[in-house]
Amino acid sequence: MKITVIRPAELGASEIARWREIQQTDPELGNPFLAPEFTLGVARFRPRVRVAVVEEGDKVTAFFPYERGRAGIGHPVGFGLTDLQGIIAPPDLELDARRLLKECRLGVWDFNHLLAHQSAFAPFHTVRRVEPVMDLRDGFEAFITEARNAAPKTHKTVRYKERKLAREVGEIGYVFDCRDEAELTRLMAWKSDQYNRTGRTDRFARPWIVELVRHFHRTGFGVLSILYAGQRPVSAHFGLRDGAVMAGWFPAYDTRFAKYSPGMIGHLRLAQGCAEAGITEIAMGRGGKEFKEGLKGREIPIAEGRVALPLSRHGGGAALHWVRTAPLNRARTAALGNRRLYDLADRALRTYARLRPARTGRM
Template sequence: MRGLKVEIVGVEALTQDDWALWSRIQSDEPDLISPYFWPQFTRVAAEVCPGAAVAVFRRGTQTIGYFPHQRRSGTMQPLAAPMNDYHGIIARAADRPSLDEAATLLNAPRLTVGGWVGHGEVGQARRTVQVQLPDGDYAAWYSERRKSHAKFFKDKERARRSMEAELGPIEVKRGLRDPELLDQLIALKRDQYRRTGRHDIFACGWTADLLHRLMAQPEGGLGASMAGLWAGGRLCAMEYSMHAGDQYHFWFPGYFPELARCSPGILLSMDTMQMAGAAGYRTFDFGFEGEHYKKYFCNAEREVREAVILRPGLGASVSQAAVGLLNVAGAGRGEQLRNSVRRRWAAIEACEVTPMARARGAVNAAQAALAKVSRPSHA
């Protein structure tokens, strides 16, 4: 960190030399391979994300890295949060500050990250999971997974037959760039958020604009597209993904709940991997672990860090005091509850740019947290 200085600039202030350096670093560093680190993602996101900026890291007159971010009052977040699964400083590994050092250099009242790529001691580790196709061979992957998890995959084979018998022949398409299909998916996700009590990340508007803008980009380099599964002509499942190089990032899946018994979303992911693998994609990223099916699919993982870093002072003390109160109410589950509330608040703060909208989201998050506190612990 010695000798490093940071300058905050608008994305439009970056020069062609900056973008060329960014591209070279990103393509040379294996841990920056995700589409989220590509220059095109930052350029498109900056068009729609309120408060977009870039922190430029320099040592003397030499630029060594970039951190695209957004500001929400006193909080600094990765650009496009809460939709950005991977983020960090685009710099060579030997020059890259740790998360702890970056927080000091950035000097924000609060730095919130959920999928920081790079080393650091603050916060907590989280895992993302991937499917690595051996030499692009979907059949080899499926054979190995079916041997390891026979019951799960036999059940999906039965679900496919059941869907075809009930609805008709299955058809899967990928590489779709239909704005109306995307609007259908967004409506489906918003309904899911309402049913499950999660914050509606699409209510703010700019998040939906981001997906549309990315999908409208010319093909080549980084791209975004949709895949869909139809049975007997009926749309059953959709998935919005981002892809670059040989990386394919599953981003927003959705299926119609009344067809859950047929696992249309899982069938769509499998067929998409088979088709995209044949087109040259090798890594299929499913984001954060959690959903049960991912443990049957994925054969690789990455570690990232989640943290809320406050300037020293009252804020940190109040945070720890809140954990103590939650522990009293939640039978020792204060830390777990704080993580849940923190993630909810990070999403609310990232999406909503007005105090009124943030207040509404905070009330909903508090109600959900209280509901969790009132449940008995089975740990």
């Protein structure tokens, strides 16, 4: 087995074709976060992105995209932005994960949304959970019937608020694939406001993420969908599409219309738009949102953990990384796995967000 590390831009047409061929060997590899377009896009703005190409004989058998940080600390490409991670390899590929890290000059590789069934990394899992998926294979009507049966009260409430929004604000309209960059800018502003309002880190305060999202929108890999009421945009969603799979990414709404639950209305319209566009599933991402339970048709097992070489081989960087991140990871995992803890953490973050401007003003 030969492992060669290259820059994503060095991937040729034959390698991209082989990447896509391998994706066909495992249904879960069809997620946009595992598509070559995602790695190539992130690499435009993150110069330390690399791809390890695994060969057996004269045939490429796997691709391992990653980002190498300081002190040999490795992460999946777009770490912190991705809802699915893994190696692009057939399910039956036998691979030594520690040898892979050594060839990549990594002391540790941290992951938090890894495909749990990938055997090379299974010994290094610390937590396993599931990611919900909206199943549209049988069309929108079949999907909405299942959703209504799974959560009748929620569905009834959303439909009532949709009618109320139409009466009080204006006729409902929906654009599945909006190409207007001004609308994308509006979505990012809404999302930044949400991050700050709820005490989360504002991803769009990082210029490279803004440019990455714009790049995906311009190339068509990203799909911007807008819900309108009386010509006014009230909610939006930016997701990534790879063939028949959509990965939910950035949903947001205008808080002036919060009482109508425009985000929920938008999710149902998104499902309809996806089904009409030939998309068979929407990966909703991990998280503690109750509404996802009423929309999911299946689940993808995912895992958190880390692969590390023996300390003598990579120095203290990985150990220091573990000390810094392990307590936070454990706290996050506990909150995501317990609805009561999730709600407590959410309220604490919102309280922090309200106090933050006042505290900043006293500095």
